[in-house]
Amino acid sequence: MRGEILEAAGRLLAELGGEDGLTIRGVARAVGIAPASIYQHFSDRAELVRGLLDHEFARLAESMRAAEESLGETDVVGRVRAQIRAYCAFAMRNPGHYRLMLANGTSGIEPGTRPKGPLLDVVDRLTAGFERCVEAGHELRVTPGRAAAVVFVGAHGRVALFHGALNRTGAELVEPFVDELVSLVFV
Numbered sequence: 001m002r003g004e005i006l007e008a009a010g011r012l013l014a015e016l017g018g019e020d021g022l023t024i025r026g027v028a029r030a031v032g033i034a035p036a037s038i039y040q041h042f043s044d045r046a047e048l049v050r051g052l053l054d055h056e057f058a059r060l061a062e063s064m065r066a067a068e069e070s071l072g073e074t075d076v077v078g079r080v081r082a083q084i085r086a087y088c089a090f091a092m093r094n095p096g097h098y099r100l101m102l103a104n105g106t107s108g109i110e111p112g113t114r115p116k117g118p119l120l121d122v123v124d125r126l127t128a129g130f131e132r133c134v135e136a137g138h139e140l141r142v143t144p145g146r147a148a149a150v151v152f153v154g155a156h157g158r159v160a161l162f163h164g165a166l167n168r169t170g171a172e173l174v175e176p177f178v179d180e181l182v183s184l185v186f187v
Contacts, residue, residue: 057118080129139187147185
């Protein structure tokens with residue numbers, strides 16, 4: 001039942017374009033259960049949203065993993081490119097989810113400590129990919145961590161520009177853009 005609730009919440013989030021209109025009653029209606037039934041799985045709306053975030057970040061991670069593994073282990077640059085393409089494809093297909101995930105993807109920002117959260121797990125995944133590139137003899141212009149940050153921020157910016165456009169044109173330009181961006185971090 002928990003999975004059905006999260007799937008319904010995800011569908012509503014897509015329809016609403018953001019979490020503002022997401023309610024326990026609306027999710028219950030979408031699942032076809034009484035609102036009280038949701039409280040057996042989530043204590044309140046905030047917990048439902050946290051559950052939805054975990055669910056969506058798991059879907060994103062799986063999408064990136066599958067894209068990476070679709071290529072041979074020796075194609076390390078292609079594997080990084082596949083991951084960032086999968087990230088962008090997820091963001092383009094799920095704008096409401098993407099906005100929610102970006103707004104809630106980090107936590108624990110304290111002086112002297114590295115922030116944590118699933119959004120930074122995405123950057124860490126890209127960093128590991130760039131580290132494998134270096135190990136395979138591909139020289140970077142910057143450190144693997146910096147390359148991951150540059151590619152992630154650039155990809156996010158391109159997706160945000162698409163989401164912000166009133167007529168939502170230019171989706172076909174995202175993939176070539178991130179391919180060029182990945183190429184730019186290599187010497």
